[in-house]
Amino acid sequence: xxxxxxxxxxxxxxxxxxxxxxxxxxxxxxxxxxxxxxxxxxxxxxxxxxxxxxxxxxxxxxxxxxxxxxxxxxxxxxxxxxxxxxxxxxxxxxxxxxxxxxxxxxxxxxxxxxxxxxxxxxxxxxxxxxxxxxxxxxxxxxxxxxxxxxxxxxxxxxxxxxx
Numbered sequence: 001x002x003x004x005x006x007x008x009x010x011x012x013x014x015x016x017x018x019x020x021x022x023x024x025x026x027x028x029x030x031x032x033x034x035x036x037x038x039x040x041x042x043x044x045x046x047x048x049x050x051x052x053x054x055x056x057x058x059x060x061x062x063x064x065x066x067x068x069x070x071x072x073x074x075x076x077x078x079x080x081x082x083x084x085x086x087x088x089x090x091x092x093x094x095x096x097x098x099x100x101x102x103x104x105x106x107x108x109x110x111x112x113x114x115x116x117x118x119x120x121x122x123x124x125x126x127x128x129x130x131x132x133x134x135x136x137x138x139x140x141x142x143x144x145x146x147x148x149x150x151x152x153x154x155x156x157x158x159x160x161x162x163x
Contacts, residue, residue, distance in 0.1 A: 001097065002048070002147065003119065004104040004133045005112045006040065006067070007126040009033040009152075011059035021083075024058045032129055032152055033066045039155030040131050041070040042162035043148060044102055050074040051097070054106040055082035063129075064106040074104075085111025087118060094138045120146045127151050 010029030054064035056078040081089035117123040129152030136144035
């Protein structure tokens, strides 16, 4: 199984008076995601079942919706356990997926960095819009292997090369 961890794009400021769950992508954040997310899709094996799991917070759900537009046929589900980074619940949910699944998880920091460290032993600096892919065997209790990690500017550069 391949798990892609993706941090949501740039959103409204946390001190803006908007409830955290309702903060949405800024105009620049949406533009950045539209430019960089095709780069994520360039790395994906279209033969495997691609699923997108997202935090239901608006900025993450918007990022996931944007990504789904670049991956025809991908399923998209919202999961509350992604709000607070509940790794045990995440791992329990992995058990129901086929081994050949490519799962893209759209979430928040600091959880994504911690999950990357748990999955592959690397603590990665997830800027807004950054992504990392890890190959794991969910049946085994061993570290996975980091396949790639990219910040949004690098993803945008890849997108321009693989269209």
